[in-house]
Amino acid sequence: MISVKQLCKRFGQQMAVNHLSFDLSPGDIVGFLGPNGAGKSTTMKMLTGFLTPSSGEISINGKSLETDRISIQKQIGYLPEGAPAYGEMTVIQFLHFIADIREINGSRREQAIRDVVSKVALEEVLNKTIDNLSKGFKRRVGLAQALIHDPDILILDEPTDGLDPNQKHQVRKLIQMLSKEKIVIISTHILEEVSALCNRVMIIAEGEKRFDGTPDELLKRSNAYNSVHLHLSYAADISGLDELDGVKDMLVDHKTGKVTLIPEPGVSIVHLVSEYIYQRRLPVDQMTVEGGQLDDVFRQLTAPHAAEEVA
Numbered sequence: 576m577i578s579v580k581q582l583c584k585r586f587g588q589q590m591a592v593n594h595l596s597f598d599l600s601p602g603d604i605v606g607f608l609g610p611n612g613a614g615k616s617t618t619m620k621m622l623t624g625f626l627t628p629s630s631g632e633i634s635i636n637g638k639s640l641e642t643d644r645i646s647i648q649k650q651i652g653y654l655p656e657g658a659p660a661y662g663e664m665t666v667i668q669f670l671h672f673i674a675d676i677r678e679i680n681g682s683r684r685e686q687a688i689r690d691v692v693s694k695v696a697l698e699e700v701l702n703k704t705i706d707n708l709s710k711g712f713k714r715r716v717g718l719a720q721a722l723i724h725d726p727d728i729l730i731l732d733e734p735t736d737g738l739d740p741n742q743k744h745q746v747r748k749l750i751q752m753l754s755k756e757k758i759v760i761i762s763t764h765i766l767e768e769v770s771a772l773c774n775r776v777m778i779i780a781e782g783e784k785r786f787d788g789t790p791d792e793l794l795k796r797s798n799a800y801n802s803v804h805l806h807l808s809y810a811a812d813i814s815g816l817d818e819l820d821g822v823k824d825m826l827v828d829h830k831t832g833k834v835t836l837i838p839e840p841g842v843s844i845v846h847l848v849s850e851y852i853y854q855r856r857l858p859v860d861q862m863t864v865e866g867g868q869l870d871d872v873f874r875q876l877t878a879p880h881a882a883e884e885v886a
């Protein structure tokens with residue numbers, strides 16, 4: 576359990592993190608989103624004990640990070656942005672080095688390295704120099720060092736950044752497999768990663784929390800959520816569609832025959848629209864309901880001074 580209360584970090588005049596509060600429980604895979612400079616890295620660095628807050632409290636499994644930093648850090652695995660350091664080491668040397676730092680000794684060490692190598696699938700590159708690995712393998716080595724001590728909490732800074740689609744898929748599957756009993760916090764700029772991987776989303780902007788909920792709840796905030804897209808096989812009179820109850824707007828593309836019906840916020844119009852189409856025998860050959868667009872809602876929530884409108 577992580578409990579963060581009224582966390583602030585000030586750099587000179589600037590509030591990088593501004594009264595941030597949240598609680599996380601095991602099983603939470605949190606997508607930590609925000610524009611550049613929002614305060615994500617600063618928050619993560621405070622959670623790992625690397626930066627001291629200006630004010631506020633962080634407690635982890637009932638202990639205060641201020642007073643029990645060393646014992647709390649043993650429960651945290653951190654994957655920093657980019658490739659692991661010490662590129663001149665082989666993978667196996669690097670894992671032994673991390674095991675040293677984590678004070679994993681004796682028979683426990685062999686077992687811990689074997690387990691993590693198998694979890695992250697590093698067998699084929701154990702004796703390769705890290706500098707010579709592909710980006711995907713470098714990321715996996717980074718994950719291995721974050722996982723070697725089997726921490727309760729994983730903090731991953733852009734874990735799939737720069738990977739090809741296959742490698743992204745592998746790393747996401749791995750994180751999902753690992754996260755059943757852990758708390759995982761993932762900072763990412765890839766909005767689709769949130770739907771693919773996370774069961775909770777936290778958006779911050781200007782150091783403040785702008786959203787905390789499930790990916791579905793986030794999509795529901797999109798202006799496009801529940802819009803109905805139609806395609807007409809030939810021209811027909813559709814003027815009545817935008818007069819239906821709950822329809823806020825109708826966009827028509829005469830070239831392609833595509834029609835988009837935008838509902839009033841929180842209203843579902845799909846039943847009324849399909850009934851109307853059936854009654855008027857309109858020549859509709861495709862109909863889809865929009866699930867919402869993350870980039871749309873992200874922009875809305877992170878706009879400067881959006882805090883009062885969306886809190």
Ligand SMILES: Nc1ncnc2c1ncn2[C@@H]1O[C@H](COP(=O)(O)OP(=O)(O)OP(=O)(O)O)[C@@H](O)[C@H]1O
Binds near residue numbers: 591615
């Ligand atoms: N050591 C520091 N000294 C002064 N200002 C800092 C320091 N670290 C961060 N900042 C400032 O605090 C704000 C938040 O930065 P932070 O790196 O936490 O943002 P971020 O959300 O991680 O951004 P990005 O997505 O670009 O990594 C920024 O305006 C940044 O310039």
